[in-house]
Amino acid sequence: MARLKILTFPDPRLRRVASPVKEFDKSLIKITENMLETMYGENGIGLAATQVDIHKRIVVMDLSEEKNNPKIFINPEFKVLDDKSLFSCEEGCLSIPGVREEITRPDKIKAYWQDIDGKNYEDEPEGLLAVCFQHEIDHLEGKLLVDYISPLKRDRIRKKALKSVI
Ligand code: GNR
Ligand code: NI
Numbered sequence: 001m002a003r004l005k006i007l008t009f010p011d012p013r014l015r016r017v018a019s020p021v022k023e024f025d026k027s028l029i030k031i032t033e034n035m036l037e038t039m040y041g042e043n044g045i046g047l048a049a050t051q052v053d054i055h056k057r058i059v060v061m062d063l064s065e066e067k068n069n070p071k072i073f074i075n076p077e078f079k080v081l082d083d084k085s086l087f088s089c090e091e092g093c094l095s096i097p098g099v100r101e102e103i104t105r106p107d108k109i110k111a112y113w114q115d116i117d118g119k120n121y122e123d124e125p126e127g128l129l130a131v132c133f134q135h136e137i138d139h140l141e142g143k144l145l146v147d148y149i150s151p152l153k154r155d156r157i158r159k160k161a162l163k164s165v166i
Helices: 026-041 127-140 151-165
Strands: 046-048 058-061 071-092 100-114 120-123
Touching: 026 046, 026 058, 026 071, 046 127, 058 127, 071 127, 100 127
Parallel strands: none
Antiparallel strands: 046 058, 058 071, 071 100, 100 120
16 A cells, blocks of 8 residues: 555646546555545545546545544545535645635535445435535546635635745
């Protein structure tokens, strides 16, 4: 296993749209193992492959207190069941260190994904799981939580991030 480097905003590679996983092979297992190690190492509750410069539709998560409940979502998708039911949550992102923003998202969603063997699942996640699921799918679409805030605020975060690189 290996820890992977996490891309940070405004790296243009975070804007790439990930491709569906078609082969459920050994290399997929290795990617998910490395992503889990990276997520745990950075104290994150979720990680999308895009964040480690792998542009495939792979997400890992662990929302448990004890960090002993790793979840793998291959080709995750969701549809909004009720666009009037919203949930606000202060979100952070490993690709935008130091930034936390209150984001409002649909609360009632139906989630679809495959497991590491390609088996299909669906569920109606709630609360933090529903938030995290949408946050990670945003990454696979090249979308970041700064896209939900004002352009002025986003520009400030971008300038600060560019300064701290040098
Ligand atoms: O570690 C993370 N915490 C978090 C908190 C609230 C809403 C979403 C998240 S996901 C984030 C890890 C991350 O950047 N995943 O892409
Ligand atoms: Ni994130």
